[in-house]
Amino acid sequence: MTGQVDFDSHNTAMVQGAADLVNLATPGLSRTRPYQPPPGAELAERTNAALRAADRHATALDDAQATRLAALAPGLRAVFEHLAAEEQDRAVEAANALLADLRPFPVLERHRDEPWHLYFRSTRGDEASDWAARLALGLATALGSRFAARLGLCSAPACDRVYVDVSRNGTRRFCSTACQNRVKSAAHRARAQGD
Template identity: 90%
Template sequence: MTGQVDFDSHNTAMVQGAADLVNLATPGLSRTRPYQPPPEAELTERTNALLHAADRHATPLGTADATRLAALAPGLRAVFEHLAADDQDGAVAAANTLLAQLRPFPVLERHRDEPWHLYHRSTAGDEASDWAARLTLGLAAALGSHFAARLGMCSAPACDRAYVDVSRNGTRRFCSTACQSRVKSAAHRARAQDS
């Protein structure tokens, strides 16, 4: 990703995973349409896909674990919402609440012949809680850095999806190019009508 911000490849993946979970598992608006989280089977499949994108060694979650992890999404969403409202103190308070619930701790692990990596587990000891700890700690690390300014909620009308900006210039304000294009087109039409 030439020219893009690389906060830390692992933390960036966890922060993006948190945004993806928020967008998957919280109701609201997506590109002008009402959005509801998918039914259990699809939620499980899509949750496993986003976890695999965050860590290619992710062990697939069963339906119960995927549902438990999805229940974390409103807490993660609060972090993004506070940041979008320029309320870093509120974002930190929301992250600290999650961290107090999860009580994560570090462990060193490796897969096959790869080097050791630092991972985080939750004291609850199940896969859903461990993933919740990783995603929350990724957000917490972002909040404690300049990267916090690159997290937010889509600023397009009728859309409330989270985004992570890893672009070089750090000016992203939309969840997708579709929302960005929609806003630009509306602005162009408004200028044309004013002319």
């Protein structure tokens, strides 16, 4: 990741995990198509895949836990939406509401012979809430840094998925390469028709 923004390796993974959960678990538009979160077992399977991408040691959530974690996604989404609307104070309020609800506390953990890592757990005491606490705290840490403007909503028409910009120059404004290419192609066609 040379030249890319790194909140710190674990926190970057938590911020991306929050974005992945929002994109997976909130309805809306995705690349010009209506999007609905997947049901039950598929939601759990895809949530677990997103969590493993954020932390390879993630404990798998069962269907009920994945559903509870997915219920947090609208609160996480609010942070991205407020930032996209340049309402940082409201984004902070949304993050603070999540933190007040989850009340994360730090613990040191390690897996096998790896070094100790700082993790966060929720006072609720279940795996879904622990994950919710980590993701909310990741967003809060990004909000409290100079990188808050690197979180937002996709700029492509008919897409409301969120993104995390870890590029060197901070110019990412799309949830995916597909949306970026769609916008570039439309702009190219518009220029060609204008000639």
